Amino acid sequence: MLKVFNTLSRRLEVFEPFNPGLVLMYVCGPTVYDYTHVGHLRTYVAFDVIKRYLKLAGYDVVHVQNITDIDDKIIRRSMAEGRSWREIADEFTKDYLEGLTKLGIEVDLHPRVTEHISEIIEFIQLLIEKGHAYVAPSGSVYFDVDSYADYGELSGRLSKEEWGQEEFAKEKKNPYDFALWKAAKPGEPYWDSPWGPGRPGWHIECSVMSTLYLGSRFDIHGGGSDLIFPHHENERAQSEAALGVKPWVRYWLHTGMLTVGREKMSKSLGNIVPVKDLLREWRPEVIRLWLATVHYRSVVSFSDAALHQAQQNYERLANALQSLQEVLRREEYSFKLSDKGRQLMREISSIRRGFHEAMEDDFNVSKAFSYIYKLTSLVFSEILENPEATVVLKAHTLLEEVNRVLGVLDKFFVQAPQLPVDQLIELIVEVRRRLRAAKEYELADWIRGELLKQGIRLYDKGSETYWRLL
Structure with missing residues (x-):
């Protein structure tokens, strides 16, 4: 109420x-x-x-x-x-x-x-x-x-x-x-x-x-x-x-x-x-x-310290969301949850309930944000460790719901309706991976630099490459 x-x-x-x-x-x-x-x-x-x-x-x-x-x-x-x-x-x-x-x-x-x-x-x-x-x-x-x-x-x-x-x-x-x-x-x-x-x-x-x-x-x-x-x-x-x-x-x-x-x-x-x-x-x-x-x-x-803290909070939210989206791009839907998965589903539901209870208390967004922070902690510490698609989707859905209030993650949810942007980026990343494997490092670095200019940062981890929107 x-x-x-x-x-x-x-x-x-x-x-x-x-x-x-x-x-x-x-x-x-x-x-x-x-x-x-x-x-x-x-x-x-x-x-x-x-x-x-x-x-x-x-x-x-x-x-x-x-x-x-x-x-x-x-x-x-x-x-x-x-x-x-x-x-x-x-x-x-x-x-x-x-x-x-x-x-x-x-x-x-x-x-x-x-x-x-x-x-x-x-x-x-x-x-x-x-x-x-x-x-x-x-x-x-x-x-x-x-x-x-x-x-x-x-x-x-x-x-x-x-x-x-x-x-x-x-x-x-x-x-x-x-x-x-x-x-x-x-x-x-x-x-x-x-x-x-x-x-x-x-x-x-x-x-x-x-x-x-x-x-x-x-x-x-x-x-x-x-x-x-x-x-x-x-x-x-x-x-x-x-x-x-x-x-x-x-x-x-x-x-x-x-x-x-x-x-x-x-x-x-x-x-x-x-x-x-x-x-x-x-x-x-x-x-x-x-x-x-x-x-x-x-x-x-008003202070620089407050804005620096907000920047850290924003980067944490954006990283959590994009990490979940990366998992959703590669994980297939499962028809069964592990014991840990069921526990995480309950915890996400509890966080959502806490967020809404705080907002219903005179729009107490500062308290509500503590639940959002708790969600990101859960994402980094447990959900991404052994990701199950159902749990990941539940966390992603809650972040999307929260963003409808905060309005700071819109660009991560907006997709051109007829243009498969994610697939195109994945294709470019794959081309770059093959160039690196062929030791065409100069061209691979050029692709990396051009993507960065478009607001897409690549992260190389061994033979794998992940990408994030800035």
């Missing part, structure tokens, strides 16, 4: 989506004013793992992740660099999407704020009509926090003294009211509205786009823990006020921060590591495995 930690209730709850078999999930995406950094990636990988496990558990998942392409920071950068705000937004949207692709993160829909201005205006008008928002003399529109009785419950900030917002304006009824629509300032981009030219506030966009694509109630709202207040607190307030539903979101899930030393990685602190730079040093599978094997609520410390 899957349980998740709900930030709102501050406890583990049995996972029961509004619609059986269907999970609707919204994750806060980037404000595209700079390069996507590893701190962002921590959250994106975490929710990709959550989504993958939900799919493995049999759910259909719809994943929406917004792109904020108009914001104070985008405008400031455009003015500082003398470029249009749209050029800034497009440049860093492209960087964000390229990073997701390289890390194997798939999102069903990336709605951009500027494509949804009319829907945002309609939502704000609804809040005004219901008495939850007011138009200020400047033409800005603010949410009246006092009109929503449950404000502060999500963040645990129950005192009004703790409700300070990012914008200060004398025209607000209360200092803790927040902007839904910002009246245009000279030189800033704007859209026409019933209250005059302006642009959306930060919080309203997520309420509008999540509701538009997932409905008036959905199952998971995710993001970094730094968004709990004020962003998610404000989203919850304006959405439940406008839509008249409670809960608007059934489960609020938040990721732990990524730190450098003891500080949060952030642009304001100047300690960010852009994803594009990290990809120059580490293969994407290693970066993904590092982030995918940390519990989503834990704080993650």
